[in-house]
Amino acid sequence: MKISTVSKQSGLSADTLRYYERIGLLPEVNRSENGIRDFNELDVQRVEFIKCMRRAGLPIDVLIHYFALVQQGHRTIEARKEILVQQRALLVARMKAMQQTLDLLDHKISVYDDVVLKTEMEIAPLEE
Amino acid sequence: MKISTVSKQSGLSADTLRYYERIGLLPEVNRSENGIRDFNELDVQRVEFIKCMRRAGLPIDVLIHYFALVQQGHRTIEARKEILVQQRALLVARMKAMQQTLDLLDHKISVYDDVVLKTEMEIAPLEE
DNA sequence: GCTTGACTTGGAGTCAACTCCAGGTGTTAC
DNA sequence: GTAACACCTGGAGTTGACTCCAAGTCAAGC
Structure with missing residues (x-):
C-alpha cells in the first residue's frame, strides 16, 4: 500500500507519515x-491508533516510548499499561476542563x- | 492588583499575562x-475567561477577534454569538473524538x- | 546609600508538531 | 523519447503559544 493511499485513508499527509517514520x-x-x-x-x-491518540492530544514522545516498549x-x-493509565487520567482531566468551557x-x-x-422585540436599545 | 497577584490567582505566568496584553x-x-x-x-x-477558553483549545486569534467585537x-x-456557536461546535467535536480515544x-x-x-496465574508464558 | 526584590521593556529563543522545498529517481502515457 | 506524475531524501521553514533574557527603574529594609 503506497503512502498516497494511506494518506487518503487516514487523512494524514504523506509528509506527516514520513515524518512519523523518521x-x-x-x-x-x-x-x-x-x-x-x-x-x-x-x-x-498503527497509523490509525496514532491518529486516534494524537487527536486526543497524547504527545508524540509518549507514543514513541509506548511503541518502544511494545x-x-x-x-x-x-x-x-502504566503509560495508558496515566494518559487516560490526563485525558479525563482535559475532558473535564472542556466540559466546563462548554x-x-x-x-x-x-x-x-x-x-x-x-x-428584535425592540424593547430597548443596547449598550455594551 | 499587581501582575504577581493575578499570576498567582490565575496560574498564568506574569510573562504570559504581559504577552497576552502585548x-x-x-x-x-x-x-x-x-x-x-x-x-x-x-x-x-477577562483573564479567567481566557484561561477557560484556552484550556479547551480555543485559539488565541479567535479570542482576540471576539474581544475586538466586544x-x-x-x-x-x-x-x-456566531463565533461562540462555531467554537462550541468545534469543542463538541473535539470532545467526541476524545471520548472515542478514551x-x-x-x-x-x-x-x-x-x-x-x-x-500472575502462571497459566502460560507470553509472547508479543 | 546600598542591596534586594518586584516590576518594566524589546527582542530573542524554545518547543511540539508539522510542512515545505529543492533536487533526484522511476514508471506510465502519448 | 519526453512530459507528467508519484515517489524519494535531507534539511530548512513555519506555526502557535509561550518563555526567557538583559538591561533598566523604583520602593523598602537595613
Whole structure:
C-alpha cells in the first residue's frame, strides 16, 4: 500500500507519515525494490491508533516510548499499561476542563440569545 | 492588583499575562504612576475567561477577534454569538473524538489487565 | 546609600508538531 | 523519447503559544 493511499485513508499527509517514520513513531516501513514505501496492514493499524491518540492530544514522545516498549516484548506489559493509565487520567482531566468551557459557552450563547430576542422585540436599545 | 497577584490567582505566568496584553488579548491594563500594571476586576475576569477558553483549545486569534467585537459595542452581538456557536461546535467535536480515544484506551487497559492476570496465574508464558 | 526584590521593556529563543522545498529517481502515457 | 506524475531524501521553514533574557527603574529594609 503506497503512502498516497494511506494518506487518503487516514487523512494524514504523506509528509506527516514520513515524518512519523523518521522520528520513530512508525517503524521502518517496508519498501518495494525501487525504494517506495509499501505499508502493510499492521502499519496501517498503527497509523490509525496514532491518529486516534494524537487527536486526543497524547504527545508524540509518549507514543514513541509506548511503541518502544511494545517492541521489547511481554516483559514491558506492566510499564505499557502504566503509560495508558496515566494518559487516560490526563485525558479525563482535559475532558473535564472542556466540559466546563462548554457549559460556559452555552451560558454565554443563551445570554446572547436573550439579548438578540429583546433587541428584535425592540424593547430597548443596547449598550455594551 | 499587581501582575504577581493575578499570576498567582490565575496560574498564568506574569510573562504570559504581559504577552497576552502585548498581542491584544488583554486590553491595555491601567498603570500606577511608576508604570506598574494595576489589574482591575474586569481585567481579572477577562483573564479567567481566557484561561477557560484556552484550556479547551480555543485559539488565541479567535479570542482576540471576539474581544475586538466586544469592544465595538452592541451592533456586533450577532457576530460574537456566531463565533461562540462555531467554537462550541468545534469543542463538541473535539470532545467526541476524545471520548472515542478514551474508549479505546479503556479497552486496551482492560486487555492488559487480562494479560497481567493470566501471567500472575502462571497459566502460560507470553509472547508479543 | 546600598542591596534586594518586584516590576518594566524589546527582542530573542524554545518547543511540539508539522510542512515545505529543492533536487533526484522511476514508471506510465502519448 | 519526453512530459507528467508519484515517489524519494535531507534539511530548512513555519506555526502557535509561550518563555526567557538583559538591561533598566523604583520602593523598602537595613
